[in-house]
Amino acid sequence: MDSQTGKMLIFAGIAIALIGAVVYLAGDKLSWFGRLPGDLRIEKGNFRFYFPVTSLVLVSLLLNLLIFFVKRFLN
Structure with a gap:
């Protein structure tokens, strides 16, 4: 390792x-996360399906920005 x-x-x-x-x-102030428009939620009877598409895109964008800035300032 270097x-x-x-x-x-x-x-x-x-x-x-x-x-x-x-x-x-700030966990109580982040209750909106996971309930964004575009997050899929299907509830029928005792079946629940949840797929947070928009939340995953937001996390991906933030992580990509973080990695970009870390790489930029380390070089």
């Missing part, structure tokens, strides 16, 4: 800790 991999692991750990702190401290 030093670049070590830096990436440190930044990933910091990012995970920050996300955990936000969810812990």
